[in-house]
Amino acid sequence: MKTEDVVYACTCDIAGKVRGKGFPAADFEKRLKRGIGWAPTNVQITCFDAIAESPFGSLGDMVLIPDPETRVTIRDEPLGLSEDFVLGDIRHTDGQAWGCCTRSILKAALERLERTAGLSLVCAFEHEFQFKGLSAKLGSAYTLAGFRERRRFAETLVAAMRKAGLEPDTVMKEYGAEQFEITNAPRVGVRAADEAVILREVVRAVALVTGEEVTFTPLRDPAGVGNGVHIHLSFLDADGKPATYDPQARHGLSVHAARFIAGVLKYLDSFVALTAPSLISYGRLTPHRWSAAFNNLGVQDREASVRICPVSAMSDIDRARQFNFEFRAADATASPYLQLAAIVHAGAAGIEEGLECPEATQEDLSLLSEDALALRGLGRLPRSLPSALERFQASETVKGWFAPDFVEVYRLHKLGEMAYLKDRSEQEIAAAYEIAY
Numbered sequence: 001m002k003t004e005d006v007v008y009a010c011t012c013d014i015a016g017k018v019r020g021k022g023f024p025a026a027d028f029e030k031r032l033k034r035g036i037g038w039a040p041t042n043v044q045i046t047c048f049d050a051i052a053e054s055p056f057g058s059l060g061d062m063v064l065i066p067d068p069e070t071r072v073t074i075r076d077e078p079l080g081l082s083e084d085f086v087l088g089d090i091r092h093t094d095g096q097a098w099g100c101c102t103r104s105i106l107k108a109a110l111e112r113l114e115r116t117a118g119l120s121l122v123c124a125f126e127h128e129f130q131f132k133g134l135s136a137k138l139g140s141a142y143t144l145a146g147f148r149e150r151r152r153f154a155e156t157l158v159a160a161m162r163k164a165g166l167e168p169d170t171v172m173k174e175y176g177a178e179q180f181e182i183t184n185a186p187r188v189g190v191r192a193a194d195e196a197v198i199l200r201e202v203v204r205a206v207a208l209v210t211g212e213e214v215t216f217t218p219l220r221d222p223a224g225v226g227n228g229v230h231i232h233l234s235f236l237d238a239d240g241k242p243a244t245y246d247p248q249a250r251h252g253l254s255v256h257a258a259r260f261i262a263g264v265l266k267y268l269d270s271f272v273a274l275t276a277p278s279l280i281s282y283g284r285l286t287p288h289r290w291s292a293a294f295n296n297l298g299v300q301d302r303e304a305s306v307r308i309c310p311v312s313a314m315s316d317i318d319r320a321r322q323f324n325f326e327f328r329a330a331d332a333t334a335s336p337y338l339q340l341a342a343i344v345h346a347g348a349a350g351i352e353e354g355l356e357c358p359e360a361t362q363e364d365l366s367l368l369s370e371d372a373l374a375l376r377g378l379g380r381l382p383r384s385l386p387s388a389l390e391r392f393q394a395s396e397t398v399k400g401w402f403a404p405d406f407v408e409v410y411r412l413h414k415l416g417e418m419a420y421l422k423d424r425s426e427q428e429i430a431a432a433y434e435i436a437y
């Protein structure tokens, strides 16, 4: 008997999990209209499979409508890969976007940026992850030898990414034990977040067929190196011209880019619960980990929440197009849609408020007192998920970027996630996230 192709239609939800339902590929066209049925309470399934308190209970029906542009079909027998999935939006049965659909939330944020400043966003998500091998060999950071051990994995990954419509950029043995990093080319708008979702799934699919196990957990070993997600951002104006760079201005930032970054830093403490949303995320967001611990701007400083990336005079790409900044207070326990939505809303708010371009910091901020930091408009990011969630709940501005339903659902979801981990040791919590992500 011959098998029949099945497409899995998915959402990437609050838990950052890619969940959905399958249907025969032969019905693809029909399903673009009909979608698949989706229970609202599914949004409360935590990364540990427990269902957090849900305002919807057993009631209600939604429809997940696939976006054909996001379909990934990789049927490659020699590589052993067999993937067919598509991402989509969750709507009410009358067709309206649902307030808890992460992808629709991002679309609304991008529309705000477009309305406010006439800008479209160019973005790429850079991912770090670790193999779950038993022991790391000493002396393998960035080495060819370390890469060689995983060459089969890396080359399968690059091939699979291309088949999935992604453009691989670099792949490397990162610094940490068993840690790798993969980057891909930037894309415009919601596609950038779609590709982050696709990338994580392709990495997992390739791991499965190459006999590896990977984890994107932000901090596998509390004493070790973190796995970050660095979100690179730049803008295009209405004519499609780069709009991030102004060589005459402070730090080379265009007026819009400077205000956008100022907004991100102003609201960061209140939205970091969306970009670094797990209990373990806050072990990574500490000083001296090359992650992000303060709401600061840095020029080529890997300890800054927002870092202006270098441009090279030798590149074939012109300066204005190379110029971008990266957001570093993010990890892969979040949905890329929510991460980007929060950043874009904060940036758009910064533009609307006409905020000043922030001064870049150059010193070790962990050596300064709280008062000295406050004088410069700086502060330590929340040190735990409960405190990040409190800041989110306390900011009427940040909550106002989302539907009231979503704000409450998010709070309950995270309470459910934390309840599962209650009374567990730091090591047990780290282990649980390592399995879940």
Ligand code: GLU
Binding pocket: 128, 225, 226, 227, 228, 229, 284, 289, 290, 291, 302, 328
């Ligand atoms: N692993 C670091 C993080 O957690 C980033 C290191 C780097 O700059 O690539 O974000």
Ligand code: MG
Binding pocket: 128, 174, 181
């Ligand atoms: Mg890295």
